[in-house]
Amino acid sequence: MAIELRVPRALAALPAPIRWLALPLALTCTVVVLLGSWGSADDQVAAPQPGGKAAGYCRALAAALPRELLGHARKDPSPASPYVAAWDTTPRTVLRCGVDRPEALDGEHAKDWSPTVDDVTWWSQKLTDGGYRFVTTMRAAYVEVTVPAGAAANPFDPAAALTGAVKATIPG
Incomplete structure (x- = not known):
C-alpha cells in the first residue's frame, strides 16, 4: 500500500x-x-496590589521615580504596573511599591543592618544569589528595592539614590 x-x-x-x-x-x-x-522570564516581575492610601502613595512614587538610576536607563517590565519600576542594570535593579511587610522583620533578621538615609530607613536582607533586598520601614507603604549581585558597585547605592523620591511621596 x-x-x-x-x-x-x-x-x-x-x-x-x-x-x-x-x-x-x-x-x-x-x-x-x-x-x-x-517576553523573557527576566522581564516578568510580580506586581504588588496595594490598597487604600498605600496605592495612592505608590502611584505618586511611580511619577517621581527617575528615568535614570546611577547611569542606567529605566526599563520597566511588562505588563506595566504603577507599582513596579526597573532599571537596566545587569542584572536588573527592581523597585516594587506596596509590598507586604516582610515577615523576616519579626524574626531573627529584624536587627540586620538597616541604614538610614535622609530619615528613610532601609531594612536589608542578603539574598541567596549574593544580591540584596532593601525594604523601607516606618513608612505608610512598604517599598522594596532588589539589587542583584553585580548590579551596582555598592549594593546599597540604588536604594540610597531612590531615597529622595520615597521620602517626598510616602509619609513616614
Whole structure:
C-alpha cells in the first residue's frame, strides 16, 4: 500500500529544493515569532496590589521615580504596573511599591543592618544569589528595592539614590 502525498499547487510550481525547505522555514518563523511575543522570564516581575492610601502613595512614587538610576536607563517590565519600576542594570535593579511587610522583620533578621538615609530607613536582607533586598520601614507603604549581585558597585547605592523620591511621596 503506497501513500501518496499531494503538494499544494502553489508549492508544486517551485523547484524541489525550495519545496523541501518551505515547511521547516515556516515552522522556524512561527517559533521565532512566538518566542519574541512571550517576553523573557527576566522581564516578568510580580506586581504588588496595594490598597487604600498605600496605592495612592505608590502611584505618586511611580511619577517621581527617575528615568535614570546611577547611569542606567529605566526599563520597566511588562505588563506595566504603577507599582513596579526597573532599571537596566545587569542584572536588573527592581523597585516594587506596596509590598507586604516582610515577615523576616519579626524574626531573627529584624536587627540586620538597616541604614538610614535622609530619615528613610532601609531594612536589608542578603539574598541567596549574593544580591540584596532593601525594604523601607516606618513608612505608610512598604517599598522594596532588589539589587542583584553585580548590579551596582555598592549594593546599597540604588536604594540610597531612590531615597529622595520615597521620602517626598510616602509619609513616614
